[in-house]
Amino acid sequence: MRRFAFSIILLAATGLTACKPEAPRPAVRGQSALDIMEKVAVAANRCWFKSGDAAFRTYQLSPELSSFSGRPRILLVRKGSRDDRPVLVVQAEGTPPRLDAFGPLLNENVAPRIRQDVVRWANGRNDC
Structure with a gap:
């Protein structure tokens, strides 16, 4: 039941790589x-x-959870770069909440892992 209910955050490859958000679920x-x-x-x-994962070594996390827009999100940006544009944005919004992710990092080899991790964590699991 919980797994079905969290289909709202099932970040399918097609929906996750697209720039437009999926319909609310x-x-x-x-x-x-x-x-x-x-x-x-x-x-x-x-x-x-914090684990020192090599896949994310060149990035840093920039959480923006206190959002007045109603879209709490996390950003991954290149570490030490003057270009502040995020390479990954994961955000949730709406009632019921809808989770979306987008950015150029989702076109890299690490994309399937990002999808799996985010879905697992959003479902309440905290394992790496």
């Missing part, structure tokens, strides 16, 4: 966009960055 009761993104941000920081 049913959400798990009691979960807000902020709740989902807090889980994703904490796990991404721990699993991708």
